[in-house]
Amino acid sequence: MGIAVALLEVSDLAVTFTRRGRRDVKAVDGVSFAVDAGETLGLVGESGSGKSVTSLAIMGLLPPKGVRIGGSVEFTGRSLLRMRQDDLRDVRGREIAMIFQDPLSALNPVVPIGTQVTEVLVRHRKLSGSDARREAARLLDLVGIPDPDRRLKEYAYQLSGGMRQRALIAMAVACQPKLLIADEPTTALDVTIQAQILELLKGLVREQGTALMLITHDLGVVAGLCDRVNVMYSGRIVEQADRRTLFVSPRHPYTTGLLGSIPRLDSMEGSPLRPIPGSPTDTLPWSSACAFAPRCQRKLEVCTTVTPELEPDGPRWLRCHNPVPAEEAAAVGAEGRRE
Amino acid sequence: MSNPAGDGPRGAVPAPDPDRNGRDRADRDGGDWLGDVAERAGPPAGTRPAKGRGADPQTQGPVGTTIAEGAAEGGASGDVLLSARGLEVHFPIRHGIIIERTIGQVRAVDGVDLDLPRGGTYGLVGESGCGKSTLGRALLRLVEPTAGTVTIDGVDILALKGEALRRQRRQMQMVFQDPMSSLDPRQNVESILAEPLKTHNIVRGSAARLARVRELLEIVGLPGSSVSRYPHEFSGGQRQRIGIARAIALEPDLIVADEPVSALDVSIQAQIVNLLEELQQRLGLTYLVIAHDLAVVRHISDVVGVMYLGVIVEQTSSHHLYAEPLHPYTRALMSAVPIPDPDVEDTRQRILLSGDLPSPANPPSGCRFRTRCPWVQETRCADEVPVLREVRPDHVVACHWTEQIAAGQIRPRAEAVVG
Numbered sequence: 001m002g003i004a005v006a007l008l009e010v011s012d013l014a015v016t017f018t019r020r021g022r023r024d025v026k027a028v029d030g031v032s033f034a035v036d037a038g039e040t041l042g043l044v045g046e047s048g049s050g051k052s053v054t055s056l057a058i059m060g061l062l063p064p065k066g067v068r069i070g071g072s073v074e075f076t077g078r079s080l081l082r083m084r085q086d087d088l089r090d091v092r093g094r095e096i097a098m099i100f101q102d103p104l105s106a107l108n109p110v111v112p113i114g115t116q117v118t119e120v121l122v123r124h125r126k127l128s129g130s131d132a133r134r135e136a137a138r139l140l141d142l143v144g145i146p147d148p149d150r151r152l153k154e155y156a157y158q159l160s161g162g163m164r165q166r167a168l169i170a171m172a173v174a175c176q177p178k179l180l181i182a183d184e185p186t187t188a189l190d191v192t193i194q195a196q197i198l199e200l201l202k203g204l205v206r207e208q209g210t211a212l213m214l215i216t217h218d219l220g221v222v223a224g225l226c227d228r229v230n231v232m233y234s235g236r237i238v239e240q241a242d243r244r245t246l247f248v249s250p251r252h253p254y255t256t257g258l259l260g261s262i263p264r265l266d267s268m269e270g271s272p273l274r275p276i277p278g279s280p281t282d283t284l285p286w287s288s289a290c291a292f293a294p295r296c297q298r299k300l301e302v303c304t305t306v307t308p309e310l311e312p313d314g315p316r317w318l319r320c321h322n323p324v325p326a327e328e329a330a331a332v333g334a335e336g337r338r339e
Numbered sequence: 340m341s342n343p344a345g346d347g348p349r350g351a352v353p354a355p356d357p358d359r360n361g362r363d364r365a366d367r368d369g370g371d372w373l374g375d376v377a378e379r380a381g382p383p384a385g386t387r388p389a390k391g392r393g394a395d396p397q398t399q400g401p402v403g404t405t406i407a408e409g410a411a412e413g414g415a416s417g418d419v420l421l422s423a424r425g426l427e428v429h430f431p432i433r434h435g436i437i438i439e440r441t442i443g444q445v446r447a448v449d450g451v452d453l454d455l456p457r458g459g460t461y462g463l464v465g466e467s468g469c470g471k472s473t474l475g476r477a478l479l480r481l482v483e484p485t486a487g488t489v490t491i492d493g494v495d496i497l498a499l500k501g502e503a504l505r506r507q508r509r510q511m512q513m514v515f516q517d518p519m520s521s522l523d524p525r526q527n528v529e530s531i532l533a534e535p536l537k538t539h540n541i542v543r544g545s546a547a548r549l550a551r552v553r554e555l556l557e558i559v560g561l562p563g564s565s566v567s568r569y570p571h572e573f574s575g576g577q578r579q580r581i582g583i584a585r586a587i588a589l590e591p592d593l594i595v596a597d598e599p600v601s602a603l604d605v606s607i608q609a610q611i612v613n614l615l616e617e618l619q620q621r622l623g624l625t626y627l628v629i630a631h632d633l634a635v636v637r638h639i640s641d642v643v644g645v646m647y648l649g650v651i652v653e654q655t656s657s658h659h660l661y662a663e664p665l666h667p668y669t670r671a672l673m674s675a676v677p678i679p680d681p682d683v684e685d686t687r688q689r690i691l692l693s694g695d696l697p698s699p700a701n702p703p704s705g706c707r708f709r710t711r712c713p714w715v716q717e718t719r720c721a722d723e724v725p726v727l728r729e730v731r732p733d734h735v736v737a738c739h740w741t742e743q744i745a746a747g748q749i750r751p752r753a754e755a756v757v758g
Binding site for chain 2: 047104111121146160161162163174190191192193194195196198199217218220221222243244247248257259261262263264265266269270272273274275276277279280295306
């Protein structure tokens with residue numbers, strides 16, 4: 001951290017999908033956060049919480065029609081939402097890069113891997129053909145793809161899932177971007193391959209000083225990788241804290257609920273799972289209530305009538321009328337830990 | 340719980356007692372309708388008399404011992420519902436357009452012995468492509484095994500044909516991973532749940548069937564008003580509940596659940612896991628749960644088998660496996676699972692495996708895991724196929740060097756250990 005201006009500053013971002021004859025859908029509803037240079041920020045939430053839409057809005061990758069975007073996204077002092085498409089294309093890939101969940105659909109199936117990697121290098125780093133090829137081989141080697149010269153000639157279908165994700169990461173880090181956005185980068189991968197990829201990302205962040213915005217539903221991945229964590233629910237951030245605060249003493253009922261409902265490899269045997277009742281689609285509108293209220297164990301009268309605001313609470317920010325008391329929060333954090 | 344096998348000598352799989360079995364079946368089948376069918380059809384084709392211990396040496400392997408006893412410890416009754424021996428599923432690789440030739444075999448399942456403790460849960464873990472789903476399907480004969488035997492309650496189900504097989508299918512049901520694609524989008528819930536009742540002619544009359552459908556919905560925690568709704572009107576978790584209701588509609592003994600929660604949201608997974616456990620208590624179900632999530636498997640299983648490239652490499656009670664994983668692959672798997680606790684994450688060591696799963700069409704010689712194993716030793720690992728052997732009581736491992744690795748005499752390659 002240490003620098004005055006954040007690398008990426010998202011303020012009051014709102015994304016609304018509109019369709020004629022249908023009710024508008026607010027996918028992201030007033031989200032604010034900042035990413036400092038070199039920092040790893042986690043965005044955690046379930047499907048429909050708006051975490052992926054947030055990242056697409058930052059990258060300017062949402063379709064031009066049927067979407068209303070509000071708020072602002074400032075990257076190194078420049079507004080990404082107001083930038084011309086040409087300028088945005090210079091930022092994308094060079095300064096901000098993105099990795100997607102499913103590497104097979106993110107790669108072009110009819111173009112060799114090498115061409116896809118060199119494309120980035122020619123476009124952004126203005127390398128010549130042979131230099132670009134050499135650099136592409138170096139990048140594949142950097143992300144741990146053995147025999148890179150052969151792999152450059154191959155197509156996406158010839159690579160395994162882990163290799164494809166490595167190839168995508170190679171493209172993403174080709175220009176040493178300042179910010180890397182990874183949207184569920186390991187969800188489609190096996191756990192041993194996931195460990196390889198997470199280790200690779202950790203190393204790249206450390207060595208290249210890249211800031212990482214990690215979008216995931218897996219709290220375990222967050223606990224090992226992120227400096228700070230945003231927990232999202234139904235389009236808004238409900239709790240924001242550094243990872244230690246969040247995991248040791250979670251205070252939003254949704255965060256504690258999530259932690260209580262996942263089985264842990266190191267929990268005591270026979271400890272019961274306490275699921276959050278209902279489903280993520282049972283929400284109230286944020287405009288007049290807390291969206292989580294229908295599923296919340298700590299619901300009060302006020303939760304269904306007044307919008308909770310995101311307010312500072314010691315080392316964290318919290319959006320809740322009736323948060324889990326601090327003592328109880330510490331108990332939730334400690335529960336299930338190794339004896 | 341009572342454990343008829345508990346005090347038997349080691350090495351003896353409790354053979355299903357023919358009389359008890361017969362009685363059980365009659366009790367379970369209850370209504371007259373099956374009695375009629377049974378009388379008409381006589382004993383199902385291919386049904387052998389329940390095997391005595393001496394009659395079939397295949398039911399006795401060391402693995403069987405482990406499981407029966409491990410499960411007894413885990414609280415399930417000591418006998419075995421399903422037993423598979425030497426099970427193989429090979430898929431031919433064909434080449435050529437007009438004249439197709441078989442140029443190789445994908446050895447998806449390559450010699451698996453397995454015993455499911457009655458009333459217990461067997462968890463099968465492994466990475467994608469290791470053959471765990473194929474194994475689950477082969478046990479239900481949804482794919483035809485190439486070799487081996489599968490017996491359920493002493494009935495050799497691989498020998499069953501036609502009507503007898505159809506009747507046997509009542510006892511063995513499946514819950515699929517993706518409830519959206521395993522439910523017909525054009526059938527409403529009533530039609531989905533009444534179909535098995537009609538097919539097997541269990542409940543006669545549409546009014547009685549509707550009552551049964553409502554009862555099933557209530558059992559899985561859905562409102563009775565759901566009957567006229569369609570799958571797309573439900574959330575993922577609710578759809579999985581419908582899938583489960585369909586699986587229990589015929590009151591089966593065995594349910595194979597292939598990744599039953601991995602397509603669901605985190606907060607919903609626990610609901611479904613709890614539902615499966617509750618149903619097991621209530622209906623005395625035996626589960627084979629196939630999953631890649633080791634934490635889920637640990638939570639739900641009595642016995643766990645770890646699969647790698649078509650074979651089981653380690654098998655023991657859930658307690659033993661997670662307290663002391665012995666096979667190098669299991670160790671690596673466990674160390675790779677992220678734990679939602681920064682302190683644990685910051686201090687634990689990870690064993691990183693190099694590369695990917697080798698092709699099951701051309702598995703490595705000797706130990707199949709040797710190409711990725713951080714503990715691999717010269718020549719023996721490549722020359723000799725490790726067999727499953729009992730390294731600790733009730734704990735079988737297929738690794739030549741288990742003892743030396745556990746004692747720290749063989750250390751993993753340094754670059755494989757991070758953190």
